[in-house]
Structure formats: structure tokens, C-alpha cells
Amino acid sequence: MLLYNLRLAWKSVLRHPALSGLIVAGIALGVAVSTSFVTIWHVLAADPVPGKSGRLFFVRVDAWGAPEPYDEAGNPPPQLTYQDMRRLLGASDIPVRQTASFPSIAYVRPQERGQAGRRPFQATLRMTTADFFPMFEAPFRYGSGWDRTADAKPEAVAVIGSDLNDRLFGGKDSVGSTLRLNDRDFKIVGVLEDWRPKVRYYDLLGNAYQEPEEIFLPLEHFRAMGLEPTGSRNSWRVEPWGLMETLDSSEMIWLQMWVELESASDVRAYHAFLDDYARDQKKLGRFPKPLNNRLSAVGELMEEWQVVPRQAKALAAISALFLVIAALNLIGLFLGKFLARSSVVGVRRALGASRGAIFAQHLVECEVVALIGGVLGLLVSMGVLALVNRMYQPAGVEEAFFQLDASMMLAALGFALLAGGIAGVYPSWRICAIAPAHHLKNQ
Amino acid sequence: MLEMHNVTKIYRTGLVETRALRDFTLTVDSGEFVTITGPSGSGKTTFLNVAGLLDGFEQGTYKLDGVDVSRLTDRQMSRIRNEKIGFIFQSFNLIPDLDVADNVDVPLRYRGLSAKDRKERIERALGLVGLTSRARHLPSQLSGGQQQRVAIARVLAGDPKLILADEPTGNLDSGMAREIMELLEQINEAGTSIIMVTHNPEHAARAHRQLHIADGRMVDMERIAPMPLNRVIAHPSAARA
Numbered sequence: 091m092l093l094y095n096l097r098l099a100w101k102s103v104l105r106h107p108a109l110s111g112l113i114v115a116g117i118a119l120g121v122a123v124s125t126s127f128v129t130i131w132h133v134l135a136a137d138p139v140p141g142k143s144g145r146l147f148f149v150r151v152d153a154w155g156a157p158e159p160y161d162e163a164g165n166p167p168p169q170l171t172y173q174d175m176r177r178l179l180g181a182s183d184i185p186v187r188q189t190a191s192f193p194s195i196a197y198v199r200p201q202e203r204g205q206a207g208r209r210p211f212q213a214t215l216r217m218t219t220a221d222f223f224p225m226f227e228a229p230f231r232y233g234s235g236w237d238r239t240a241d242a243k244p245e246a247v248a249v250i251g252s253d254l255n256d257r258l259f260g261g262k263d264s265v266g267s268t269l270r271l272n273d274r275d276f277k278i279v280g281v282l283e284d285w286r287p288k289v290r291y292y293d294l295l296g297n298a299y300q301e302p303e304e305i306f307l308p309l310e311h312f313r314a315m316g317l318e319p320t321g322s323r324n325s326w327r328v329e330p331w332g333l334m335e336t337l338d339s340s341e342m343i344w345l346q347m348w349v350e351l352e353s354a355s356d357v358r359a360y361h362a363f364l365d366d367y368a369r370d371q372k373k374l375g376r377f378p379k380p381l382n383n384r385l386s387a388v389g390e391l392m393e394e395w396q397v398v399p400r401q402a403k404a405l406a407a408i409s410a411l412f413l414v415i416a417a418l419n420l421i422g423l424f425l426g427k428f429l430a431r432s433s434v435v436g437v438r439r440a441l442g443a444s445r446g447a448i449f450a451q452h453l454v455e456c457e458v459v460a461l462i463g464g465v466l467g468l469l470v471s472m473g474v475l476a477l478v479n480r481m482y483q484p485a486g487v488e489e490a491f492f493q494l495d496a497s498m499m500l501a502a503l504g505f506a507l508l509a510g511g512i513a514g515v516y517p518s519w520r521i522c523a524i525a526p527a528h529h530l531k532n533q
Numbered sequence: 534m535l536e537m538h539n540v541t542k543i544y545r546t547g548l549v550e551t552r553a554l555r556d557f558t559l560t561v562d563s564g565e566f567v568t569i570t571g572p573s574g575s576g577k578t579t580f581l582n583v584a585g586l587l588d589g590f591e592q593g594t595y596k597l598d599g600v601d602v603s604r605l606t607d608r609q610m611s612r613i614r615n616e617k618i619g620f621i622f623q624s625f626n627l628i629p630d631l632d633v634a635d636n637v638d639v640p641l642r643y644r645g646l647s648a649k650d651r652k653e654r655i656e657r658a659l660g661l662v663g664l665t666s667r668a669r670h671l672p673s674q675l676s677g678g679q680q681q682r683v684a685i686a687r688v689l690a691g692d693p694k695l696i697l698a699d700e701p702t703g704n705l706d707s708g709m710a711r712e713i714m715e716l717l718e719q720i721n722e723a724g725t726s727i728i729m730v731t732h733n734p735e736h737a738a739r740a741h742r743q744l745h746i747a748d749g750r751m752v753d754m755e756r757i758a759p760m761p762l763n764r765v766i767a768h769p770s771a772a773r774a
Contacts, residue, residue, distance in 0.1 A: 091645075105630055437627075438639065438643075439611070440587055441614070441691075444607055527582035527587040530582075
């Protein structure tokens with residue numbers, strides 16, 4: 091019966107092309123608007139590391155020594171001082187992995203044969219530790235990350251991104267090759283795949299939508315290389331801008347730390363460890379405020395720091411409402427179309443169609459029209475997203491940022507069916523409830 | 534086949550009540566051909582609508598093929614309409630979007646028959662009314678008489694026990710009307726009960742029994758001898774037997 095109803099629906103669409111076109115356009119508009127904005131929200135709010143985001147925790151301890159809190163909301167500072175990072179990183183065996191990092195820049199000096207004529211160029215760095223790669227599931231094309239012993243020395247090893255590998259080595263396996271940064275040589279131990287998470291979840295400060303850095307080095311090289319962080323740094327007291335002079339006693343916050351904890355009990359235990367650390371620091375005259383340490387999962391941090399702009403969420407909600415309103419506006423058109431064929435419905439009722447069969451026939455027609463509108467709306471929303479990408483592409487992101495994935499395409503068709511249902515239920519009910527006898531004589 | 538006792542049908546419009554049927558009593562036997570005449574507004578069509586389960590009634594009892602229809606659900610009544618009743622209307626009531634074969638197919642669709650069974654029934658029914666070659670024509674491409682024959686084929690395909698015909702020759706010229714009457718008589722001869730509303734005394738006189746309705750009541754009832762048939766066509770049920 092469904093196939094029969096689909097056939098009847100298609101005939102009806104073709105019989106009234108103008109009216110059908112109007113309804114299709116209405117649904118397409120609603121679907122296009124809602125799909126576009128929901129996609130924007132969906133892309134921004136998507137779990138950047140599914141299956142693991144609940145185990146990765148951002149570490150904050152309140153080392154802010156000023157009488158005033160760090161911010162009006164009473165949050166601890168978002169980053170750590172170097173001295174706190176040194177004392178915390180590796181001090182507890184509760185986390186299965188732990189890492190600290192900060193972003194920087196350096197000059198790459200091409201050394202390989204065939205690259206000699208190339209001029210040095212600036213590249214982005216992530217100074218970090220060995221656990222960074224397995225923690226954040228960085229995918230490798232060649233080689234791997236370095237091990238923990240390389241952090242301690244630190245060894246002159248590097249992991250590079252695929253773009254840099256393409257640029258310097260033509261995409262070949264460069265593991266074992268030398269990378270000259272500023273005036274130092276590093277042995278490449280790993281080349282990442284084309285790694286472009288929608289949200290750079292390991293560093294949600296600043297622009298979280300940038301691509302990962304081009305080069306990753308063991309963190310402690312920053313001292314010898316004199317690398318300064320390109321991310322934010324802040325201090326509650328006046329300190330020299332150059333970090334190196336007072337590094338070990340500096341109150342400058344500029345390092346980010348993450349731990350990987352496997353269970354809720356581990357989270358509680360590590361939080362207690364942080365509190366114990368803060369109490370110890372209080373005894374040394376630091377951490378003057380009440381205990382205010384935080385462990386925040388990726389999703390919590392994205393929410394707290396509003397990585398997804400509130401406007402995106404609001405627009406998604408408003409656009410869904412727009413779809414409902416568009417659908418409600420189509421009720422009248424469907425109703426007029428259906429009631430105009432009351433006599434035919436009367437004939438069908440006389441020939442044995444139940445009210446349910448008539449209802450189903452007309453609802454199927456609504457859904458067919460809605461699906462056509464949905465497909466059209468999907469195409470329009472692709473255009474809208476292309477426009478949005480052109481206008482608001484986040485800096486540093488090359489590929490189209492807002493794209494319709496399979497789930498959003500299905501969602502768009504779902505929106506269309508929902509709109510068809512909203513617009514079609516009442517007219518279908520009205521037409522199935524007509525008194526057939528009244529219309530038979532009048533055909 | 535049909536037993537109505539003291540059936541009353543009232544139409545209400547605001548404060549105005551119109552009794553379209555008043556204590557209407559009628560029994561029609563299986564295989565009987567009954568014609569109903571009466572002035573406009575006398576209740577003829579209302580009777581057909583009630584008899585065809587297209588309209589309810591306020592008082593009385595109505596049994597169709599032994600089933601008391603007063604307490605049936607919409608789905609049950611629809612099933613009875615689909616399987617036991619065939620309708621023929623003055624204005625043919627074909628569905629304009631559908632071609633001849635698809636029009637004949639409509640009641641079969643609601644019966645849930647297989648595609649093969651439906652195809653066989655459609656071909657047989659169109660063959661019986663001589664419209665096999667017009668199967669893919671739209672109703673608008675047919676003459677009035679042909680359209681009414683399609684409507685009759687639609688009935689034949691469903692193989693009903695009772696045909697309710699509301700002025701089936703009312704929109705046809707005399708030649709076409711005669712053809713349709715002969716067709717109905719042949720169907721009746723094959724065993725199907727027919728109740729036909731008509732204004733045409735000549736057509737009314739061809740039935741086994743003539744009834745007259747006035748003011749919602751049966752005012753005259755007379756049994757007459759069946760008319761001789763010019764020719765006999767096979768009824769679908771007979772063909773299957």
C-alpha cells in the first residue's frame with residue numbers, strides 16, 4: 091500500500107505543479123535555514139575526540155597570588171606556572187598519561203639536498219611531552235612520537251606535520267632525516283597524518299579552530315632555544331617579560347597541562363592530589379586563596395570557555411523554530427489542496443478505503459512533497475554553508491570548515507519529514523474525516 | 534441480503550431537523566433487482582447512502598448479509614463496502630487522475646489482493662464491459678457511456694453481493710442508457726442483488742420489484758415479473774466457479 095500511496099502522491103505532485111512547487115519551496119526554505127545553522131552548531135559543538143573526551147582532563151590550580159580572584163567568576167587561572175608544571179607533571183601515577191605544552195614559533199632552515207636554495211621560513215611549534223601524541227590520538231603517517239626519556243634530557247627529536255613533510259621532503263618518509271630549527275638540528279622521529287580536528291581540543295585557549303602546529307618538540311628545549319610562548323601569558327605580579335631570567339620562581343602562567351584519567355575514582359583521587367599540592371604550596375607562602383583547583387573534561391572546558399559561541403546554539407534553536415513556523419504556514423496550502431479533492435476521497439471511501447487508509451495516503455503525499463523540499467533544501471544549505479565558509483572561515487583552516495556530513499544530511503531529511511508531518515497531519519485528518527456521502531453526489 | 538426495519542435518518546442544520554428517512558423498512562433478497570423511484574428530496578439517495586454504509590442512521594436496525602451494521606467501526610464498515618457492496622453513480626465518479634485500469638484497481642487495492650490477482654480481475658472486468666482496449670485511457674478520453682461502463686467494471690472486479698446504483702443512466706442518452714441497463718440486468722442475472730434509484734419509469738419497470746419513496750417513507754411496493762434478458766454475460770463469480 092505504501093508504494094501505491096507513493097505513486098498517488100507523485101501523480102498529485104505532477105497534477106498541481108505550481109501548488110506543489112510552492113509547498114516544496116516553503117519546506118526547502120525551512121530545511122535550508124535549519125540545516126545550515128544546525129550544521130554550524132553541530133560542527134562547532136561536536137565531540138572533537140569521541141570516546142576519549144571524557145577521560146582527558148585539563149588541569150588548573152589556583153596559583154593566583156593577587157588579593158583579587160583571577161576572574162569575576164572566581165575561576166582559577168587557565169594555565170600553569172613553569173614551577174607548578176614541573177612539580178605536577180609526572181608527580182602522580184594516578185593518570186595513565188599526562189602532558190604539558192605551549193605554542194611557539196621557530197625558523198625552519200631547509201638543509202636537505204635540493205632544499206639548499208630554499209629560504210628559511212617560520213613554522214608553528216608545539217612544545218610538549220611524549221604523552222601528548224597517544225593522549226590526543228595524533229595519527230602518524232610515518233614513525234611515531236618520542237618516548238619519555240627523550241623529554242628528560244631533552245633529546246633533539248621532532249615530530250612534524252604532513253604539510254611540512256610534503257614541503258620539505260616531497261611527502262616521503264622523512265623519519266631519520268634532520269630538521270634544522272633556528273640554529274639547532276633535530277632528528278625527525280615521526281610524521282603525522284593530515285591531522286585536522288575541527289576543534290584543536292588540546293589547546294582551547296585563543297582560537298580553538300586553528301589547525302595543529304607544524305612541528306612538535308620536547309618541551310624542555312624551549313630553555314636552550316630561548317623560545318617564548320606565542321599563546322597568552324599572565325602574572326599577578328610584575329615580572330620581566332622575558333621568561334628565562336626568573337623561570338623557576340616565576341609566577342607567570344603560560345603552560346597548559348592535561349591528564350588522562352580512566353575512572354571517576356581516579357578523577358577524585360587526582361583532584362585530591364592537586365589539593366594536597368596546593369596545601370603544600372600554601373605552607374610555602376603561595377596559593378593564598380581557598381582551594382580552587384579544577385579538573386575539566388574536554389566538553390566541560392568547551393562549554394566553560396564558550397568555544398562554541400552561544401549565538402551558534404541560539405541560531406540553531408531559532409532556525410529549528412523557523413522550520414516549524416514554515417511548516418505551520420503550509421498547513422493551509424495542504425488543507426486547500428486536499429479539500430479540493432473531497433469528492434475523489436468520497437469515491438475512495440465508497441470503494442472501501444477506511445479513514446486510516448485515506449489519512450495514510452494524504453500523509454504520504456505530504457511527506458513526498460516534504461522530501462522533495464528536503465533534498466532541495468539540502469542543496470540550498472550546501473550553498474549557504476559555502477557562503478558562510480567563504481565569509482567566516484577560521485584563520486589557519488584551509489579546507490571547508492562547515493560541511494554537511496552524513497549525519498547532518500540525514501538530519502536535513504529528518505527535518506523535512508518532520509516539517510511534512512507538522513504540515514500534513516491536520517489536513518490529512520480533515521480530509522479523512524469528511525462525510526463521503528455528502529461529496530459523492532456533487533462530483 | 535438487506536434488511537432495514539424502521540430506520541430513521543435525521544439531518545440537522547443548526548436548529549433545523551430534517552427527517553430524510555422515517556421508519557423506513559425494506560427487505561431485499563439475494564439476487565433481487567429492485568428499483569426505487571420518487572421525487573427529488575424524497576430520500577432515495579439518503580436510503581442508498583445508509584444502505585451503502587456511507588451514512589449512519591438514528592433509529593431502527595439494519596442488517597446487511599446477516600450482519601448488524603449499527604455497531605461496526607469505520608474499518609469494519611469500510612471492509613464491508615469494499616467486499617460486499619458495489620456503487621454505481623449518476624456522474625460515474627471515476628478518479629480523473631487515474632486511467633481506466635487504475636480506476637478499476639482502486640477497490641482491489643484496499644482489499645490487499647496480490648498484483649497478479651488484481652491484474653486478472655481488472656482484465657476480466659474490462660473484458661466483460663468491452664473496454665479492454667481502453668485500459669490506459671484517462672476517463673476524460675472516454676464517452677459518458679464508456680465511463681459508466683468503467684464504473685461498472687470497477688464494481689464487477691470487486692465481485693460484490695449488492696450493487697447500489699444511483700441514477701446510473703441519468704447522464705446518458707437513451708442508447709447508452711439502454712446498454713447500461715442491459716449490462717446491469719446481466720450482472721443481476723448472474724446472482725448479484727441490485728438496488729437502483731431512477732427517475733426513468735421504463736427502467737424502473739424492468740426490475741423484479743419497484744419501490745416508491747415519498748417524504749422519507751416507502752409509499753408503494755409491488756412485485757412484478759422479471760424482465761426477459763436479451764443476452765447473458767458471465768459474472769466474475771460465475772467465471773471463477
